[in-house]
Amino acid sequence: MAEPTRPMRRQEIRRENEKTILVAAEKVFAEAGFGGATMQLIADLAGLPKANLHYYFATKEELYRSVVQNIFEIWLQAANCFDAARGPIDGISAYIDAKMEISRRHPDGSKVWASEVMHGAPVLQDYMESTLREWTDGRVEIIRRWIEEAKMDPVDPRHLLYMLWATTQHYADFGHQIETLNGGKPLSDRQWREAKENIKRVILTGIGALPA
Amino acid sequence: MAEPTRPMRRQEIRRENEKTILVAAEKVFAEAGFGGATMQLIADLAGLPKANLHYYFATKEELYRSVVQNIFEIWLQAANCFDAARGPIDGISAYIDAKMEISRRHPDGSKVWASEVMHGAPVLQDYMESTLREWTDGRVEIIRRWIEEAKMDPVDPRHLLYMLWATTQHYADFGHQIETLNGGKPLSDRQWREAKENIKRVILTGIGALPA
DNA sequence: TTACAGCTTGACCGTATGGTCAGCTTTTAA
DNA sequence: TTAAAAGCTGACCATACGGTCAAGCTGTAA
Known part of the structure; x- marks a missing residue:
């Protein structure tokens, strides 16, 4: 140019x-x-x-694999938010922010990832059985420690993680539905902020990390 | 036979x-x-x-449309749980139970529905703009009333609904991932029960409908 | 029993798709 | 300057797919 x-x-x-x-x-x-x-x-x-x-x-498969691996990298990066945190309020807040940012900035990648998992993860099975499992086990341990330290209620860590994944991912994967219900318009900056705040408040309160 | x-x-x-x-x-x-x-x-x-x-x-399209409409019917039926309820504890509990039952009994249908929405709802756009919108507006109104009556905290009703949809749907759409992280085995009866209870407790506590 | 409507299916067709390849152009490095 | 390496692409191919159809089969009602 x-x-x-x-x-x-x-x-x-x-x-x-x-x-x-x-x-x-x-x-x-x-x-x-x-x-x-x-x-x-x-x-x-x-x-x-x-x-x-x-x-x-x-091949088409090879191209597809590259796309999926790309988004998986991004996805894993968001994980780091969890680590440095001193407690559930910091950690989960940061994680929700990070995952919501991914849903907003990379909705296509999120959809490809969702599609891949929905169809039985034909190309990602290895990752899921190694990297993802390790990552998950690590965070489960962190959450367990938070519970021991009485920083939150005794919630099953796995189901809590699923809840975080589901809720944040939903804004990408079902973005079309949300947009339709929003009068056909994409969520505004303000609405995204409200979404994040609602999710954080409900979950953090729900696990007893915030005062009710 | x-x-x-x-x-x-x-x-x-x-x-x-x-x-x-x-x-x-x-x-x-x-x-x-x-x-x-x-x-x-x-x-x-x-x-x-x-x-x-x-x-x-x-045509393939016609067959697909029939499948999608089928699951949409089931999906809408679960909605009724919301109506008769006297408050968030009854209503949301019943809705979570119903949606989790769908995720468990009709995982394929759930996936087809998710796929349809993810790809921009090419065949369901009409439904989304009429039936789904009406349904949603109705529940938003119910939730708003619950808030007014101080039966729960002032949470944005739409984001709460998205949270319910996301969390319950996740167990169908990402069932493969959950199974993988569960050691390759499907969730047992007990684990499904735990899932439901965790979701209910976190959300109901999170919106201030249950005492913390 | 018969005649008709609805059901079944093997064989077939046009098209679109993933993939190949030979020959061309451009960059690189000696 | 030059030759090899890397990049580019129009034309081509085999296959698989959605869909059609004519001919045969089966339930139905008079």
Whole structure:
């Protein structure tokens, strides 16, 4: 755009094209599902010939796997909020904020992830049985400690985690439904803030971390 | 099975075949998504020739629409729990029970519904803009009254509803993830009961309907 | 018994899709 | 300057899919 056809570095070309393709793919996979997505659709959205996609990603499955792994990384990063926290108020608040931000900024990625899990996690089974399980076990331990230290009521840590996942993820996966019920308009900044505050208040109060 | 080829009534034939096809279709759509599902797969699972499916359901879209409408009916029925209730404890408890029962008994239907909404509700848009909106507005009004009557804290009714939907639906849509984290085994009767109780306690306490 | 309507199905068709490839252009490094 | 490596792409292919249809079968009602 700026410079008239400055020669691109190999590295740049690769990085840029892979990025372009991944962004397009994420959107198409989110909108149509794996089965409904076509390489042609992704290529059109990326503004590249279909054969070019196959140069960077040998198969549709490989491209899909890349998209799913990408969002999984983001998802795991949000996990860190949990660690440094001194108690449930800090930790869970930060986690809800982080997950809601993901739902807002990466709704397509969230949908792809949800779709993947819903269909039995054909490509992510390994991750789920290793990384995800470890992560979950770690947080369960943290929550258990909070309960021992009387920082919250004795709530089953796993079901609490599911509740956090479900509630935050819902704003991405069911965003269309929420939008429809919101008069066809996306949630405003204010509404997102209210959503976060409601979730935090109900859950933190519900587990006895905040005074009722 | 019982009688050796007793001649079937026309009505019976139709009802039975439609039922068989719908059951098979629900499963295949849930597992593969609309795009990934094939009429052949559904036919095989139903134990009928593919051409026979097209006799009862002209197109894949029509079959899909029937499946989605079916689950939507069930979904709406659970709504009634809300109505007769005298307060949030009764109403929300019953609703959580009903929705969790749906997640347990109709996980495939739940997934199809989730998938449909995630992909922008191409066939259900009308329902969402009429039936679902009316239903939602009605419950919002009920919750608002409960708040006025000081039966619960002033929580935003919409975000509370989303929380109920999300949390209960999660056990169907992300059932595979939950199962994986449960050591590869489905939740037991006891675990389902614990799930329900945890959700109820956290939410009802969180909205100030139960004493902390 | 018969004639008709509804049900069944193997064979078939057009199309769209994932994937391939040969030949071209551009970058790179010596 | 040059030759190899990397990137690009139009044309092509085999397959699988949704859908059709004509011919046969079966329940129904007179």
